[in-house]
Amino acid sequence: MDGYVSCDAPAKLNFTLEITGRRSDGYHDLRSVVVPVSLFETVTIRPRGDGAVTCRTRGDGVDVSALDSLAPEKHLAVKAVRAMTRALARQPGKSGCDVEIVKRVPIGAGMGGGSADAAAALVCLRALWAPDMPVADWLAVGASVGSDVPAMMLGGAVLMEGRGERVRRLIPQGESPPPMWVVVAFPGFAVSTKTVYDAYDAKNHVDMRSALWEDCARSVRNGDVRECAPSLFNGLQSVVFEFHPTTERFCLALRRGGALKSLLTGSGSAVFGLAESREAAEGMRRTLGGETWAKVLRTLPDGVMAAHGPLVP
Numbered sequence: 001m002d003g004y005v006s007c008d009a010p011a012k013l014n015f016t017l018e019i020t021g022r023r024s025d026g027y028h029d030l031r032s033v034v035v036p037v038s039l040f041e042t043v044t045i046r047p048r049g050d051g052a053v054t055c056r057t058r059g060d061g062v063d064v065s066a067l068d069s070l071a072p073e074k075h076l077a078v079k080a081v082r083a084m085t086r087a088l089a090r091q092p093g094k095s096g097c098d099v100e101i102v103k104r105v106p107i108g109a110g111m112g113g114g115s116a117d118a119a120a121a122l123v124c125l126r127a128l129w130a131p132d133m134p135v136a137d138w139l140a141v142g143a144s145v146g147s148d149v150p151a152m153m154l155g156g157a158v159l160m161e162g163r164g165e166r167v168r169r170l171i172p173q174g175e176s177p178p179p180m181w182v183v184v185a186f187p188g189f190a191v192s193t194k195t196v197y198d199a200y201d202a203k204n205h206v207d208m209r210s211a212l213w214e215d216c217a218r219s220v221r222n223g224d225v226r227e228c229a230p231s232l233f234n235g236l237q238s239v240v241f242e243f244h245p246t247t248e249r250f251c252l253a254l255r256r257g258g259a260l261k262s263l264l265t266g267s268g269s270a271v272f273g274l275a276e277s278r279e280a281a282e283g284m285r286r287t288l289g290g291e292t293w294a295k296v297l298r299t300l301p302d303g304v305m306a307a308h309g310p311l312v313p
Helices: 076-088 113-129 135-145 149-154 193-202 210-222 225-231 237-243 245-256 278-287
Strands: 005-022 028-048 053-059 096-103 158-162 166-169 181-186 261-264 271-275 293-298
Touching: 005 113, 005 149, 005 210, 005 225, 028 113, 028 149, 028 181, 028 210, 053 076, 076 096, 076 113, 076 135, 096 113, 113 135, 113 149, 135 149, 149 158, 149 166, 181 245, 181 278, 193 237, 210 225, 225 271, 237 245, 237 261, 245 261, 245 271, 245 278, 271 278, 278 293
Parallel strands: 053 096
Antiparallel strands: 005 028, 028 096, 028 158, 028 293, 158 166, 181 271, 181 293, 261 271
């Protein structure tokens, strides 16, 4: 046995999300500034010798009952294990593992919880099985699992393009700009990504706003929250607000609470408000009341996908 590895996998926010076209494979071409924030899933991988793959999930502050009846193969983390097994051409008896997930990111919130789990699984498996695997090959494995996965594997703020398979760092490794503080609010229900994109297509929308992502990327590199606020953009937001007016109400509540700007993340349902400081974020959170799932979070620098745990039992 190779021992075990655990990995803390951060949730993400889309500071920009532009849909630049429809692809022949049915997916959409995207351009998005993706920023990790200080809310973590924890994934532990324990290899086993019989080739089987199991997945056990427990919630920490979030409801995971929707996963109770989900077959292991439906979990993105298990799909990541299978994809890594194929990429390495591992023998069946050497490719099994137990996957344990502690979920802290709401399901269906647009914060990338499932993608974070897959990314963390791939970080763990690379440490266990293939520490010399080229980064480009490793990221390609992630792209085969899900659109958000490569962005979350790389760590730190990234520009994500295409279907999500093209990612590049916005902050050079070793640099750590001041964090930006946000309040993330989850309205308590999941949003279907497919439904949102279908509705978007029905409106014949195409968003091409290149200057916004450039402004946003520069402000993220500099840690300049005031410069960042005007560049926040989500091309799916109006569609989600139409289908789920509660999300818009949460956005407006964050603005009333003092956000420099508020925005939907991904295809929702979570929204976030950009705060001028930690103190401002704490005050914004209090205005939402005690019944709302809401967190004060900070953006994270590079190097957030740190694996830990003994590689030898």
